[in-house]
Amino acid sequence: MxxxxxxxxxxxxxxxxxxxxxxxxxxxxxxxVRRMLAGPDDDVVxxxxxxxxxGLPKLRRPERFAPWLFTIARRAVTNRLRDTYAHAxxxxxxxxxxxxxxxxxxxxxxxxxxxxxxxxxxxxxLLLFYxxxxxxxxxxxxxxxPVGTVKSRLNRARRLLREELVRKEYEA
Amino acid sequence: xxxxxxIKRLDPPLSLRRRVGYVTxxxxxxxxxxxxxLLWATEPGLPPRTxxxxxxxxxxxxxxxxxxxxxxxxxxxxxARDRVVAGWLGVAxxxxxxxxAVVVTTLxxxxxxxxxxxxxxxGAVAVLRLRAARRGRAALLRRKEQLSRGS
Numbered sequence: 411m412x413x414x415x416x417x418x419x420x421x422x423x424x425x426x427x428x429x430x431x432x433x434x435x436x437x438x439x440x441x442x443v444r445r446m447l448a449g450p451d452d453d454v455v456x457x458x459x460x461x462x463x464x465g466l467p468k469l470r471r472p473e474r475f476a477p478w479l480f481t482i483a484r485r486a487v488t489n490r491l492r493d494t495y496a497h498a499x500x501x502x503x504x505x506x507x508x509x510x511x512x513x514x515x516x517x518x519x520x521x522x523x524x525x526x527x528x529x530x531x532x533x534x535x536l537l538l539f540y541x542x543x544x545x546x547x548x549x550x551x552x553x554x555x556p557v558g559t560v561k562s563r564l565n566r567a568r569r570l571l572r573e574e575l576v577r578k579e580y581e582a
Numbered sequence: 583x584x585x586x587x588x589i590k591r592l593d594p595p596l597s598l599r600r601r602v603g604y605v606t607x608x609x610x611x612x613x614x615x616x617x618x619x620l621l622w623a624t625e626p627g628l629p630p631r632t633x634x635x636x637x638x639x640x641x642x643x644x645x646x647x648x649x650x651x652x653x654x655x656x657x658x659x660x661x662a663r664d665r666v667v668a669g670w671l672g673v674a675x676x677x678x679x680x681x682x683a684v685v686v687t688t689l690x691x692x693x694x695x696x697x698x699x700x701x702x703x704x705g706a707v708a709v710l711r712l713r714a715a716r717r718g719r720a721a722l723l724r725r726k727e728q729l730s731r732g733s
Contacts (some may be wrong), residue, residue, distance in 0.1 A: 422719065433585045
């Protein structure tokens, strides 16, 4: 079933469409929140979904659901980061991978840690463009910046990520 | 958190009963304060204590109306089907208010032009809201049909 059809069914108020929408997009939201906050945060994920369901009746263009969803997720993440910095608490760290896990998981962990070391703006465009496979225009809409700014952030993000991975390799 | 856990957590805010409940509370508050206000406005020579009692009842009704409206706006979004249900509830509330106005007019044996205007305006608002809700739902149903045929 297409996303647009699912959104239309949700906007109609069909009860069984809501769980389907959550199942279809929960992974992407959870991944975005996890990477942006350098760790899982169930409260932020729940906040995102509550805002999604509150905003769904006003969503005029169901085909633009993905950028709209990530705009909401971005707002929730920004609020959480603001709270974290305001309280100056310890930053949440990713759980270390177990020694018996496969190389693929270790690679993903290394990449996750390297992503976590990037500045928030660069990390965000990398996640949206590469991990969520969103077009440049959608990334620009979500980040509320021009497309040119997204491109320059992507360039900088790629360079920083490369440097971070090289540094980690040396450390290992 | 798994999707199923999340769905369970989202269940209360998405409950249809809760959404329609808030609309009912708002309309009941508005209807109650409207009818009490009607009696208050049309009853001549009320003692001060009765005026205070009427004012308190109107305030309570309005408080429920404000709470219901706030809850619908902030806590329980209305989807297309809910809007149609809310539209019918609005028409029912208007009919009850009109019945109250007719009773008051019959008891007084005179037609209040101001009251007539209020009843007509409220009726127009209720009917237009219901019409808009039904049109919105019909448009979404058509789009659903198109997308279902296409997929």
